[in-house]
Amino acid sequence: MNDMTRTGLHTDTTTAKITARGVQVHYGATHALKDVDVDILDRAVTAFIGPSGCGKSTFLRCLNRMNDTVASARVTGKILLEGEDIYDPRVDPVQLRAKVGMVFQKPNPFPKSIYDNVAYGPKIHGLTRNKADLDQIVEASLRKAALWGEVKDRLDASGTGLSGGQQQRLCIARAIATGPEVLLMDEPCSALDPIATAQVEELIDDLRSSFSVVIVTHSMQQAARVSQKTAFFHLGNLVEYGDTPAIFTNPKDPRTEAYITGRIG
Amino acid sequence: MTDISAAFPVRKQSILTASAQMRRRNAAERRFRMYGVAAIALSLATLAIMLFTILRDGVSSFQQASLTFPVELSAEVLDPKGNRNRDEMAKVTTIGYQKVLATAFLAELSAKGIPTDGLTDKDIAELISKDAPGTLRATVLANPDMVGTTLDASVFASGRIDGFLKGRVTLETAELDSNITPEQLQLAEKLQQAGILTSAFNWSFLTNPDASDQRPEAAGLGVAILGSAYMMLIVLVTCVPVGVAASIYLEEFAPKNRWTDAVEVNISNLAAVPSIVFGILGLAIFINFAGLPQSSSIVGALVLSLMTLPTIIIATRAAIRAVPPSIRDAALGVGASKMQTVVHHVLPLAMPGILTGTILGLASALGETAPLLLIGMVAFVDNYPAAPPEGFLDPATALPVQVYSWASRADPAFIERSNGAIIVLLVFLVVMNVAAILLRRRFERRW
Numbered sequence: 207m208n209d210m211t212r213t214g215l216h217t218d219t220t221t222a223k224i225t226a227r228g229v230q231v232h233y234g235a236t237h238a239l240k241d242v243d244v245d246i247l248d249r250a251v252t253a254f255i256g257p258s259g260c261g262k263s264t265f266l267r268c269l270n271r272m273n274d275t276v277a278s279a280r281v282t283g284k285i286l287l288e289g290e291d292i293y294d295p296r297v298d299p300v301q302l303r304a305k306v307g308m309v310f311q312k313p314n315p316f317p318k319s320i321y322d323n324v325a326y327g328p329k330i331h332g333l334t335r336n337k338a339d340l341d342q343i344v345e346a347s348l349r350k351a352a353l354w355g356e357v358k359d360r361l362d363a364s365g366t367g368l369s370g371g372q373q374q375r376l377c378i379a380r381a382i383a384t385g386p387e388v389l390l391m392d393e394p395c396s397a398l399d400p401i402a403t404a405q406v407e408e409l410i411d412d413l414r415s416s417f418s419v420v421i422v423t424h425s426m427q428q429a430a431r432v433s434q435k436t437a438f439f440h441l442g443n444l445v446e447y448g449d450t451p452a453i454f455t456n457p458k459d460p461r462t463e464a465y466i467t468g469r470i471g
Numbered sequence: 472m473t474d475i476s477a478a479f480p481v482r483k484q485s486i487l488t489a490s491a492q493m494r495r496r497n498a499a500e501r502r503f504r505m506y507g508v509a510a511i512a513l514s515l516a517t518l519a520i521m522l523f524t525i526l527r528d529g530v531s532s533f534q535q536a537s538l539t540f541p542v543e544l545s546a547e548v549l550d551p552k553g554n555r556n557r558d559e560m561a562k563v564t565t566i567g568y569q570k571v572l573a574t575a576f577l578a579e580l581s582a583k584g585i586p587t588d589g590l591t592d593k594d595i596a597e598l599i600s601k602d603a604p605g606t607l608r609a610t611v612l613a614n615p616d617m618v619g620t621t622l623d624a625s626v627f628a629s630g631r632i633d634g635f636l637k638g639r640v641t642l643e644t645a646e647l648d649s650n651i652t653p654e655q656l657q658l659a660e661k662l663q664q665a666g667i668l669t670s671a672f673n674w675s676f677l678t679n680p681d682a683s684d685q686r687p688e689a690a691g692l693g694v695a696i697l698g699s700a701y702m703m704l705i706v707l708v709t710c711v712p713v714g715v716a717a718s719i720y721l722e723e724f725a726p727k728n729r730w731t732d733a734v735e736v737n738i739s740n741l742a743a744v745p746s747i748v749f750g751i752l753g754l755a756i757f758i759n760f761a762g763l764p765q766s767s768s769i770v771g772a773l774v775l776s777l778m779t780l781p782t783i784i785i786a787t788r789a790a791i792r793a794v795p796p797s798i799r800d801a802a803l804g805v806g807a808s809k810m811q812t813v814v815h816h817v818l819p820l821a822m823p824g825i826l827t828g829t830i831l832g833l834a835s836a837l838g839e840t841a842p843l844l845l846i847g848m849v850a851f852v853d854n855y856p857a858a859p860p861e862g863f864l865d866p867a868t869a870l871p872v873q874v875y876s877w878a879s880r881a882d883p884a885f886i887e888r889s890n891g892a893i894i895v896l897l898v899f900l901v902v903m904n905v906a907a908i909l910l911r912r913r914f915e916r917r918w
Binding site: 208222265270272275277300301302303304307309310312314315316317320326330331356377383 | 639676727795797798799800801802803804805807808809816820900
């Protein structure tokens with residue numbers, strides 16, 4: 207395993223981390239997601255694109271069962287994480303979420319210190335025995351999130367006092383501190399300015415060496431920049447899924463072409 | 472093509488001068504602001520008038536006239552057997568002590584050379600409060616060795632003399648009053664000049680139990696304050712855990728279905744139920760069914776808890792709902808369980824709101840009267856309740872009930888005390904509200 211080496215733009219692994227088959231989501235009477243089949247690769251960035259309300263965020267939230275918190279949501283079909291069905295009745299979603307971390311659209315650090323923000327996950331999962339271990343995890347996570355240099359002198363300062371881009375990187379550090387295998391990002395840059403966006407994108411590219419990253423984005427340029435695989439959703443259907451360059455240069459479906467050329471969406 | 476500009480009338484108007492319509496809009500805005508200021512001024516004025524009347528009528532209850540003179544505790548009267556045995560001495564009633572006091576008082580007057588023309592000994596003795604013999608008897612029985620010595624006693628002056636010093640009783644009103652004569656008041660004036668009759672801060676108003684109609688000067692708030700404190704303690708202990716647990720369950724865990732809707736509607740309705748209905752409920756359940764002693768602070772507290780619970784639940788639910796959902800997402804996203812999300816993140820953020828709601832709920836419970844009347848807390852309670860927890864079962868009364876019961880008595884001295892009790896009640900309410908604000912600040916600073 208070459209965990210820490212930077213991989214090139216092309217995925218060098220073809221193992222599927224997550225396999226989804228026939229996934230349907232209903233919110234009450236609304237059929238939000240229709241029969242989605244997709245394989246999400248390990249150590250690669252997969253981008254979900256599509257117009258608002260197309261179901262891409264819904265699908266993302268299925269992958270760590272965050273939809274369970276929506277009372278009206280009903281999910282059917284199979285989603286396998288390394289061959290294990292995450293909707294199996296024996297699965298505790300809390301345990302699943304430690305393996306499948308999530309970063310949200312709006313930076314949402316806890317109103318606690320930077321240290322406590324990152325240390326919270328390891329603490330509740332009992333990952334460390336002592337303070338020294340915890341310190342190490344916090345530092346490693348912040349380093350990985352490219353935030354360590356900016357905050358190492360003020361770990362006791364409140365996480366909410368950081369700038370928007372720093373907050374989002376703090377949220378990424380918090381998500382990776384629990385040692386997840388998959389990192390889900392729901393429009394992580396939509397609330398950030400271009401400079402912070404560039405930093406986060408660079409970070410995403412780095413993260414792919416250790417995690418399987420799934421990112422929902424409204425920006426097609428962003429999808430083209432950071433992802434190796436792209437899935438295009440439209441009106442609850444997965445229209446097209448393939449290598450990112452192929453989707454953007456040679457889309458097979460006319461709807462994909464219409465979307466990426468700006469005619470729909 | 473039709474001419475679009477025809478559909479939009481063009482107004483030729485310089486922006487440097489306000490148009491007629493703009494002036495009207497500005498005037499409307501000014502009027503609206505004025506209404507707001509007027510409304511605030513009106514409510515502040517009402518508050519000021521209320522406080523002024525209460526203070527004007529009530530502050531004097533914190534002053535009390537006393538007579539100070541040496542009392543020879545004659546052994547012949549107080550301990551006829553001469554063996555200083557407490558049980559034997561207890562056979563001497565307050566009538567005996569009243570004689571001792573009257574004799575000593577008359578002796579002091581003649582010693583100081585204060586003329587008492589036209590007054591019988593009985594008239595003079597009436598200047599002493601009817602409470603004094605009882606107090607003296609209790610002092611002597613507590614320490615039988617005092618018999619035979621001379622005690623520098625300071626006893627309450629009677630209610631009318633107290634009122635005379637405060638300006639409530641005048642020579643003119645005394646003409647019409649069967650309880651006092653102008654001559655007695657003139658004697659009081661002389662006593663004041665001689666330094667026998669003095670006025671000082673009335674600690675006994677805060678510590679004494681209630682007193683009968685004949686001796687308003689001895690009536691105090693001790694039992695009422697203690698009763699109210701006991702009740703607030705029990706209300707706090709029962710309401711906060713139940714209220715917070717119910718709110719957390721309803722907000723965070725309960726499925727949204729017909730049952731929870733019904734529960735919600737009922738909680739809102741409970742908050743609007745007239746408080747006297749809770750009194751009837753308490754009478755039926757806690758006293759008649761559960762057999763708890765009536766007039767006890769535990770029954771009062773349980774009734775007030777029923778009343779306060781909806782308030783606390785509503786405030787707590789609002790505070791929990793005000794915590795941004797993104798915080799819950801964040802916690803769930805890193806794999807916190809529902810319980811951990813609530814305890815680690817939602818509750819601390821909701822704490823200021825919960826505290827404020829709780830203290831405001833307690834404050835309204837502190838001022839509640841009607842339900843307590845129904846469960847017998849309006850009774851005349853002369854004994855302090857014991858220390859908790861046994862004391863929770865002892866008869867007690869409450870501050871607002873004491874206000875009510877004094878306000879309904881005939882003697883104007885009780886009306887003054889009623890206003891004084893309102894001042895004490897208001898002080899407690901202000902203290903609670905300040906505590907709410909301070910706690911709120913403290914908890915908010917943590918985040």
